[in-house]
Every structure is written in structure tokens, then in C-alpha cells.
Amino acid sequence: MDVQLALTLILIQLGLFALCWLLVALLMPGERRPALLFLASCASDAATAWLQVGQDGSLRPVASGLMTLGLLSAGLVSAGAEAFVRGHVRHAPVWLALLASGAAVAWWPLPEAISEVAPLAAYQGCFLLLLLLPVLWLQRPLRCEFGRFGWLPLLPFGLMGLAVLAFLVHLALDPADAARSYAARSDHGASSLIPFAISAGLFHIGWLALMLGRQVVRARSAARTDTLTGVLRREAFEEEFAAMLALSRRLGQPATLVFLDIDHFKRINDLGGHAAGDQVLRQLGRLLQDTLRSTDRCGRWGGEEFVILLPGLDRTQARATLQRLTQAMARAAIPVPAGCAALTMSIGYAVWAPGSDLDPQQLMAQADAAMYEAKRQGRNALVGPDAMPPAREAVTPG
16 A cells, blocks of 8 residues: 555544544533543544654654654543543553653663663553553443443454554564564555554544443433433333333232322422422432332422332332331431421322233322322321222212
8 A cells, every 4th residue: 555645544534533522522511521532542643653654664763752652542542431431530640650651661761781672562561551451440331331232442452452462472482573573664654554544443433432322322311301300201201100010911010109299399489489499309309219229210290299110019018118218208308498397298109910900090090099198188198009098989869
């Protein structure tokens, strides 16, 4: 391949990726830190490619610069990947220490008694750690967030790490030949740009895909989640409720639907304003999420009314769970404006038992009626199917 053509193509590729990262930094404030680090790595890679191709048949005159730029690129992408996964660069001292150690080896004059193989091995060792440590530290949180394929953006780290490891093995087995092959480039380094371009492309495409995927997931979650309380919106809860009730039917397991309403919420708004009411709703939403199981579903039905689905719980188990919930709320002592009584809730629940022919709407009607019965009984009460008054029979006129 023509040297100038190879260099032009890799610079165009890196320029396009740099533009993508610049747009990410501008349009996605939450991803600005990793985007800027990846943008800086594009600049470092471009300088590496230009310096490598610009040499005349040997890398020796520019070896120190190339080694430093290679370490800088590896450090930037490792720090950027960690910033994306964890929200900050937790291991910044590690990346800086490896970068400084490798750069010192590249530039510091060594005694003549030390073979030229030693600094090359030390540099490659630092480079290998910069590539493999992100794979060790980040693959688990990536899988937790993105599923079984979340590790794919780490593949370029692993591939480049294997290439460095292969060179270290070559260096150990035949030091003179490895050092000579590293320094000599009969094609001005153009051939090495091909794997460089492939690995860089895989890296940037993979991490761009992760960032876009994260934004899609967050947008979908925002559309389903009530922004004030953090629980599901009514429409999203209804979807979850229908799906989980259908699953309970197939598995032959009970399910309990709960309606909760804050007592005297209007008085909270009247005495403290809507800001005080919003704060109560926000803290209550957080309390519900922290208290319930991961398999339970909680939603905001409207205003100060919440709804909960407890799959797998019959009426006895559900009542015990709801009693623990009211105890947790009493311990939390959510602040209310002066002049308001301590925060309490009226709770009603209905149970779907295996074999029941109740549909979702009927179960909701029963739970809602139980909640209103708790209100009728004086509020701060828990009412289930057993405590509901018997329905009056219609009298047929004779």
C-alpha cells in the first residue's frame, strides 16, 4: 500500500472518530469526561501514525517519541473506558504511574552496560498493563449494565494486549531479532497501519455503540419512570401488572396488588406549599423502592396515590410485607410541615389466587375499594380482602 495513502486513510478515520467524540461531549453532558479522553486518544493516535510513517526506514530515531505516544494513547483509552463505566477515573494513579514509568524508560539515558532489550521489555510491559488492566477491572460492570455482550468493546484491548504479549515472548526467546524487527521498517511503517486502523476502528465503534445504547436505555427508562418519585408511571405499571399477572397464571402462583394513599396530603400542600408535598412524595418513592424486593413493582397511580404489585405472595405473606413497610415508614419519619400529623398511609390490597378468574381490572377495583375502606375506617389502616365489608345484595322489588 502507498505510504501516503495509508497515512491519509488513517488520519481521515481518526478525524471522523474525533468528530463523533466531540459531538458526544457537546450533546451528552453525562458522557463528557470519557468522550474528551477518547477524543484526546484520537489526536495521540494521529500523531503516532504521522511520526511512524515519516521516518526513513528505521524507527530508531523516533523510537522514544513513538513509545511515549503509544503509552499516552493506551492510558487515555483506559482512563476513558473507566470513566464511562464508573463515572470517574478511579485508577488514575495507576494509569499515570504506568505512563510515567514507560516514558522514563523511553527517554532516560541508560548506562551502556544495560542492553537495549531491557528498556524495550520494560516499555512493552507497561504498555501491556495499560491494555489488560481495563479488561480485568471493567468486564464485570460492563456485563452487569449491558448484558452478556457488554464485554465486546474490551475486545480491542485484549487483541492489542495479545500482540504485545507475543512480542514480549519473541523478545524473551530471541532478543536481538525482536529488537531488530521492532526498529526496522522497510515500508516506512505503512504495513503496521492496517492492524492499527482495524483495532482503532473496532475500539471507537464499540464504545460509541455503548454510549448510544446507554442513552437509549435511559430515554426508555425516563419515559417509564415518574420523574418526581422514581417509581413507574401509571401506564408503565399497568403494562408490568398485566404481564406479571399473566405469568402468575401460567406458573400457578399468587400475586397481590396494593393501593396506597397518603393521609391528609392536601393539608401538607396547604401548610407547606407544593414544594413540601413534592419532597414528601420524593422521599416516599425512595422509601418504597428501598423497602420492596427487586421482583416487586411500584408505580405512582396519580397525585399522592401509589400502587404496588407483590408477585408470589398470598394474603398472609402480603400483609406481613405491608406491615413491615408501614413500620419502615414510621422509622423513616419523613418530614412534614409544622402543624401536620406524622405521615401515614391508608393501604388496601387484593389477592389473585391460582385458579381465580379475576382479570387485571377486577383485581385493581378490589384493591382500590380496600384502600377506600381503609380511609373510611379512619385512615392509617391496612385493609385486605378479609376485612372488606360484605357486599349488599340487591333487593328485587316484589
